[in-house]
Amino acid sequence: MIMMSHILAANALITAFAVVGILMWISGAISKYLTFGRIHASAIAIMLGLALAFWGGISTGGEKGVADLPALAGIGLMGGAMLRDFAIVATAFEVDVVHARKAGAIGAVALGLGTVVPFILGVFVAAAFGYTDAISMTTIGAGAVTYIVGPVTGAAIGASSPVIALSIATGVFKAVIVMIGTPFVAKMIGLNNPRSAMVFGGLMGTVSGVSGGLAATDRRLVPYGALTATFHTGLGCLVAPSILYFAVRAITGG
């Protein structure tokens, strides 16, 4: 047993490949035999991943899900920012430039709306829960944009630590709903072509939520959604601690 965990820990990234691969096989079987292909295997795999993260968080008391278990530390590297960005960029290789150009203006509109609309909603929810200062309201609003924009904004304008944690949790929860919910509403919102995928990416924002949700809906749509979604966090980090914060401060007066 000790030898086993030593081998697993010494080959952390290889272990992660094996574990994720097994997770994908199990998800494939669940998708095929339990849901009769109605729920895509990737959506089930992501849900299993989140369930594992919940279990890992409870059993270790850490903050990084299963990556806090020494034998599964490689999951942290495999799903970390470095390889994630590397793989996202690679999906651009499949982008058909002609279609991307067609969605240019509409993608930009979606990006703008996708930043401002969730922000306003988050600010109102924060106000409803008794947060009256502009800094806390802005930070929670930014968390409703993405879980990266939330803490970046909070740190930039000097929010308290619990408020920053709350904004991260809001962003993560949003990403999770996008991942799980997208396949269920895909037909209703017309998510079956490159242009709507780009609008979707711009509006939803969270790269993980968008790519996870689109992967579970139709793998071919991922690069289009990711293309606009990757600009979302940059745009959010730009406008939330500046223009949007000033707007909230002007309205609340402090």
Added chain:
Amino acid sequence: MTISGVALLAICTLLGGLLGDLLGVALGVKANVGGVGIAMMFLIAARLWLVRHGILSHGLKTGVEFWGSFYIPIVVAMAAQQNVVAAAKGGPIVVIAGIGAVAVCFAMVALIGRFSGRVETMDEIEAREAEALAAPVPHFKSGRIG
């Protein structure tokens, strides 16, 4: 060679990250402003250039496409290391703000889709491209190799 594809991808990713950081500094924000997006632009431009000069080799494609196809497993690994316990403990504000933001955005995707008219679905695009490939007459395809 496969490594040329992986190296091209790596160079694009690094260049994009660098420019994103520089943009963040220039704009005075503590963030990488669109680095991944810039890197994707580089990769798209590189692919167009390679196709235009007829030097997009099979090995190079394999090197990039392997990482592209590796994306879903990486997303699963990413999900498995989120702080789900904290997100669940966050209370109703997290749930309400999260669900509200997603619901409003889903509605807007549907609205923008309706207002901007009908476009080809992914299935229709692939069917048309398959037809074009099967057709005996030479057919010009924009920047995309089969």
